[in-house]
Amino acid sequence: MTVHFSRGIPPLEAIPSLAIAELTGTILSTEPDRVFQYAPIGHHTGDRELRDQLGAFHSVDPDRIFVTNGSLQALDLLAAHLLKDAPSHLVLAEAPTYDRAVQIFERHGGRVSGVPLRHDGLDLDILRERLRTEVPAFVYVIPDFQNPSGVTTSEEKRREIVRLSAEFGFTILEDIPYRELRFDGTAPTLLGELADGVDGARVLTMGSLSKILSPGLRVGYVIAPPGVPRALAALAESTYLSPAPLLQTVAARAFESGLVRQNIEAVRKLLRPRHDAAVEVVRKVLGDVALCVPEGGYYISVHLPVRTTEEELLAAASAESIALTRGSAFYPADSAPPAGTVFLRLPFQSLGGEEFTAGVTGLAAVARQAG
Amino acid sequence: MTVHFSRGIPPLEAIPSLAIAELTGTILSTEPDRVFQYAPIGHHTGDRELRDQLGAFHSVDPDRIFVTNGSLQALDLLAAHLLKDAPSHLVLAEAPTYDRAVQIFERHGGRVSGVPLRHDGLDLDILRERLRTEVPAFVYVIPDFQNPSGVTTSEEKRREIVRLSAEFGFTILEDIPYRELRFDGTAPTLLGELADGVDGARVLTMGSLSKILSPGLRVGYVIAPPGVPRALAALAESTYLSPAPLLQTVAARAFESGLVRQNIEAVRKLLRPRHDAAVEVVRKVLGDVALCVPEGGYYISVHLPVRTTEEELLAAASAESIALTRGSAFYPADSAPPAGTVFLRLPFQSLGGEEFTAGVTGLAAVARQAG
Known part of the structure; x- marks a missing residue:
């Protein structure tokens, strides 16, 4: 029998399929017309109900949330958005980092360069040195239980990375698919939250329901500064129109009913x-x-x-x-x-x-x- | 009361919401585990059952089919695929044509140029003249009840466009979302079908379930020459992984049960x-x-x-x-x-x-x- 150290997907028993099926059934019996029609268009940032639930989950204004088809698609739209008219196409990433993210950044013209990852996050001496030479379009980090390394960035390093974002004027792209799956200790603060207290710091946070509810729903989202969600929505609308209304509503009800928690x-x-x-x-x-x-x-x-x-x-x-x-x-x-x-x-x-x-x-x- | 001559979406009564809800309910009660997990990955061209149904619907080998999140996303992936290493970035399109398609081609570096559309399709004299100057990466046509004009390209013009594709070596991108909604006369042959009989002609056909079943399912597809579906799947896998398994299965069952017909x-x-x-x-x-x-x-x-x-x-x-x-x-x-x-x-x-x-x-x- 082969031992598979090769797959990063949730075990079936981590997906509450029956409960999701039940929620879906209720939606189908009460509002079938809405969920099989087009979603409203016009730079639509996502299902209102789902954005409200995500806003409450993260304690942020729902208008800062943009919903998309899984978080990989969010990475793709963000790369397009951040690299399009950027003065530099340099992207700094943890080494090692999520391989698909690198592929996406490169497809959008990014020049991805690795900064060594230590047991508690990026090597900041090396990051500072790199910033002296060239300010990147953005720095990509997975601060909680990183894929592939398992590393969590310390509170101290988070504060310093956010401070550097303000000092040098780069964006931080924070990817948090695993954040809720903490087994030990207390969660350090989100970089996006730290940025609220630092003038000039700029953080976009990406989340996903794949590891906490269901990957099959293909629901990902971005928490961004005001204005960015509508820019991403305009780009999405001319790429795939909108995510499926049914799946967004299922996700919203899974939060509302307490199933996600x-x-x-x-x-x-x-x-x-x-x-x-x-x-x-x-x-x-x-x-x-x-x-x-x-x-x-x-x-x-x-x-x-x-x-x-x-x-x-x-x-x-x-x-x-x-x-x-x-x-x-x-x-x-x-x-x-x-x-x-x-x-x-x-x-x-x-x-x-x-x-x-x-x-x-x-x-x-x-x-x-x-x- | 305002008269809306502005919206190209299906009327609610054209979407069999209750029947789709019923099919969905059956899937949820018999195979909830599969539809809420990730789809299998590895250059996955779409749900096997759905590809079989689409293959039967169009009388083509299911291996020539690639399924995606709505046909707009298919346009986006095709534009990336066709323009990436093309010797020319010229794209010829009907004038008028579908505005979102033009946006997508331009975003992928296409230089979109219009060829006048007559009551029976492209003005072929002008097309031939254009081909003498520069062979485009592809020619985009909506041959049936075109959006926005309502024009259907005649059988004769279809044959000539396919012949020109072989003579000059360009690809035809054929978009057929409305094709099944014919009220009068007999349907001319698909350009993709005509190409099978013409050595060197190359046609990619894009379809959608939005106008014949439900836009909310976000199911679009491409019928392409062998090899192309796997190339598109590789691109999709590094953009959004896969369409939602549940919605693909619903679409497959809607064909299988006769609901689509x-x-x-x-x-x-x-x-x-x-x-x-x-x-x-x-x-x-x-x-x-x-x-x-x-x-x-x-x-x-x-x-x-x-x-x-x-x-x-x-x-x-x-x-x-x-x-x-x-x-x-x-x-x-x-x-x-x-x-x-x-x-x-x-x-x-x-x-x-x-x-x-x-x-x-x-x-x-x-x-x-x-x-």
């Missing part, structure tokens, strides 16, 4: 033991190679010291029925894992403790042969 | 008297100014002789409670309606005979004052 608690309870087992076995079997002990989310990651290439290591693992994602793919083109190591993302959200342990034990044996 | 018949029956009344009153009240007698679809259009500007005419109409879309917006930037006329699109699909008649009569009075 309940499910967040259920997913935390489901994943916490998997997380604990994963952290323990990585430490015990692989040693002190983890980037950090993740406080939530889906991922623990390691810089594994090996003498072979990444390709050889993955092939050897595959021969032992261990499926891994190519870790170097998470690094922007100008950056790489520390010399002599291979970067591995180990998602624990879908693996029972025994399966994860078996996988890591097998991986250790493969690494010994390669080390 | 039934609804097409119902919409034809609903719209035909509106069409007949519209054609009659335009002739009687406005005279011989229609571009053509549409054989189906939503629109009749006129080139109205006036001495004032379009802006003045629209303002005068608005003062008489007649809402019109700015007709010049349907012309690519380098083209315009014939001198001394204003182009007006008059959608009849949502207006009862009396309302349409009142609107056109009012419009005639406004035009007399402006004429």
Whole structure:
């Protein structure tokens, strides 16, 4: 049996399918006409009811919210919006970072450059040095339980990144799909919230329902300064018109009925033991190679010291029925894992403790042969 | 009461909301887990069941089909695909044409140029002349009951356009959202079908369920030569991952159950008297100014002789409670309606005979004052 360390999708038991189906049924029986017609158009930023619910969830004005088809589509629209007339097309991202985001930024003409990620967030000495040379169009960060590393950016570093945004005049793009899935400790403040207190700081925050309710609904959103939601809506309207009204209404009712809150608690309870087992076995079997002990989310990651290439290591693992994602793919083109190591993302959200342990034990044996 | 000659959306009674709700309910009660999870990824061209149904509907291999979030999104992906490494960024379009399409082509770097549309399709003498100077990346046509004009391209012109595609080596982008809504006569052959018999001709056909089932489902699709669907899927996967699994399954079941066929018949029956009344009153009240007698679809259009500007005419109409879309917006930037006329699109699909008649009569009075 293959152990899959390759998939970042929620386990089925983390999606409250029956409850969502029930909410959907109620909508279908009471307002079928509205949900199968076009959504109202005219720079439409999303279903009113859903924006109200998202506003309440994040304690922000609903007019600052823009709803889209999943958060990847939000990244695509934001990249178009932020890079279109930018004086610089430089984009700074954590190294490692979410690989699809890099692809999107590059497709919109971005020149993506990596700033090393430490156990508590971006290396700020290196970031400051980079800012002296060129002010980027934006800096992309995933501050909570980052994909792929599991790293959470510390409160202190968040404050400093927001301060730098004001000092140098760049935008911060903050991506928070995993934020609600915290198993330990207290959540640091959102960068978007910190920016409210810093004159000149500019943060756009992207969220998603994929990890806290359902990926199949394809509901993502942006929290942005006034004016930006309507600009994004104009761009969306000439790209795909609007997200499906039915799915937006289902999402709104899932917030309203308390289902989202309940499910967040259920997913935390489901994943916490998997997380604990994963952290323990990585430490015990692989040693002190983890980037950090993740406080939530889906991922623990390691810089594994090996003498072979990444390709050889993955092939050897595959021969032992261990499926891994190519870790170097998470690094922007100008950056790489520390010399002599291979970067591995180990998602624990879908693996029972025994399966994860078996996988890591097998991986250790493969690494010994390669080390 | 304002007469709205400004909206191209289906009347509510053309959307079988209750029947769609029922199909949705069945899916929710039998397979909730699948539809709320991510769709399978890996250059996924769409739900297998839906592609099979669309393949059967169009008598093409389902592997030639790519499903997306509404047909506007298909236009966006196709524009990116066709313009990316094209030797020329020239795009030829009918003048007038669908305004959002022009916006999308321009956003992807296209240089959109208009070729006059006659009562039976593109002016082929002008098209041939244009081809001698520069071979475009693609030619965009809406061959059935065109939005905004109502024109249907004749069989003869279709054959010649396909032949020119082979001779000069350009792609044809064929957009067919209204094709099934024919009230009179026999449908000419799809350009995509004609291309199968012409060596070197290349046609991509775009369809939509918005006018034959429901716009709220946001289901559009492309029928393309082998290989293209997977290229589009790769692009889609790094833009929005996939359309929502639930809505794709609903669409598949609507074909499978016969609902789509039934609804097409119902919409034809609903719209035909509106069409007949519209054609009659335009002739009687406005005279011989229609571009053509549409054989189906939503629109009749006129080139109205006036001495004032379009802006003045629209303002005068608005003062008489007649809402019109700015007709010049349907012309690519380098083209315009014939001198001394204003182009007006008059959608009849949502207006009862009396309302349409009142609107056109009012419009005639406004035009007399402006004429």
